[in-house]
Amino acid sequence: MQTKYYQLLKEKFPTKESVLTEIINLKAILELPKGTEHFMSDLHGEFTTFNHVMRNGSGSIKAKLQECFADAPDKDLDELAVLIYYPTDKLNLEKRRRDKESLEKWYVQQLEDMLTMTRFSSKKYSRSKVRRALPPQYQYILEELLYDGNQDFDKNEYYQSILDNLLMLNQMSSLLRELAITIQNLVVDHLHIVGDIYDRGPEPDKIIERLMWAPSVDIQWGNHDILWMAALAGSKVSIAGLIRISARYGYLSILEDHYGINLRPFVEYAEHYYTPIAAFAPKLKENHLEISEKEKDRMNVVQQAAMILQSKLEGQLYERRPEFEMDDRILLKHIDPDNWSVQLNGESYSLKNFHAPTIDFSAPLCLTQEEHQLLNQLRQSFQTNEKFKRHIHFLLNKGSLYLIYNNNLLLHGGISMNEDGTFSTFHTGGRTYQGRQFLDFCEQQVYKSFKRKDTDDFATDFLWYLWCGPKSPLFGKNAMKTFERYYLEDKRTHVEVKDPYYLMRDQEEICLKVLHEMGIYSDNSHIISGHIPVKEKDGENPVKANRRLIVIDGGYSKAYQATTGIAGYTLLFNSYGLQLVAHQPFESIENAVMNKTDILSTKRLVESVDERLRVKDTTIGEQLQIEVDDLEFLFEYFEQF
Structure with a gap:
């Protein structure tokens, strides 16, 4: 094989002079300054701001x-x-x-x-x-x-x-x-998107179309991206979940108008069985002023219908996947229909705003024939939609669960840990996974899920686990308490306990443990992640653990800006070091063009280098050096091939 490789290389460089020329060229490139990397995360459909930051390169x-x-x-x-x-x-x-x-x-x-x-x-x-x-x-x-x-x-x-x-x-x-x-x-030489293009905001499809034109880009999947990817893979529970979230935040138009998904049968089903109630009022922002009361009522009942369907499908999934260890989330089986209460952790709680006209409490997880037909139609609509397929395949082709690039670990969330700082274990198929091995297993399941689109196979079910599973590297909490927030008044039941990793990640030794687990030992290595908004207005610092961890979720989504106090972070890594950029809200393209205004951004130096970084110091440089070594070998033994 090695001989064949050099023979093919010789076809590309047929003379010793051409080999020598390429060696000189590549060695010269290795001495050039490192290009600028641009990191963005948690875009959540906010195309206008994203597009401006792309165009101005974060200043x-x-x-x-x-x-x-x-x-x-x-x-x-x-x-x-x-x-x-x-x-x-x-x-x-x-x-x-x-x-x-x-x-x-x-x-x-x-x-x-x-x-x-x-x-x-x-x-x-x-x-x-x-x-x-x-x-x-x-x-x-x-x-x-x-x-x-x-x-x-x-x-x-x-x-x-x-x-x-x-x-x-x-x-x-x-x-x-x-x-x-x-x-x-x-x-900007290279762009990194550290997860969550979808949900919360109005134009995720435009973000993906814009990224398709980027000359050099990679994507690390976020939990919200996985939910939409799972819809193409055929996960019915994920389809119910993303419809519910789209209705919750007033963006059903993404599905209907932007992608052309036919929701009419689902809307008719929802309007037949449900009536609007205050608890399911969509969470609307100032850019929703044009939405009529009739449309708000439509989103209200769609949420209710999607939530009941999601609860049924979740329960079925957890029953067939005991290795997920999520039996306690089969909540419909713990409801007492005689007094409208639910048993949680040994306590009984009264249900509020709970309407379930399609549930048979003798078999609460069973779908009606109408629901079977409805979900099959929806799955077909997602899987046959050309624009949706093109976008999700782009995420697959350019994406990964994590990326090691220039001695940095790019990961949307984190790695699940126990309270003692050891990595959590996940058991399935007679094997145990933890740390990097579990991350690799998770990524493998994502790709496997797209090989079979019409069955509830393990890989497709696992995408839902990545969305809300307790050890998911993209979720990071013990449970997703959507059911409790909708139906239980006691706010103690709403609490989602963070994985110990998020409680310990401020410690440098924990971040070093993660970096070493991933095979990264450089003195200038970092974990770069998003997922949990940094509350800058409360004094939280996005640079943690003695600069080993940089969290760049600063609130691109308007839904989070009241919490963060800013409108997003980005990160720049050029040949002189790392700079964190905090952005204020962007007004409009019209204002920028007419009045020559720019988004107000503040740069903070995270880390500088003693000696300017060169291409030879980068991941690309390592690849180029391998090419140089191969060419030098070919040059020395040219006549033998």
């Missing part, structure tokens, strides 16, 4: 502009920043407000400034990488303008001809738009 573009034009204090950097962030909107605005002569002059000035910014932003990349970043239709023109510019006196007329023809052919606007996108992609 990186503005910082680059200030550095690039440090010798031009009169330069309007705010205007140039807006053009880079929102080129289409800005260009349309200038077309409306300027005459032809003024517009053309403005075009030329912006092109000159953007070319300067592109040169500055591309300094730490190889010429070939910059070439790949350029828009194909303008690659030749931009290379000419970028690498020689108009500084060569002998070529002044040549460059002027390029500009004149761009204007004459009405291509300047298009060129500026493409150049703005190029700058965005050059300033």
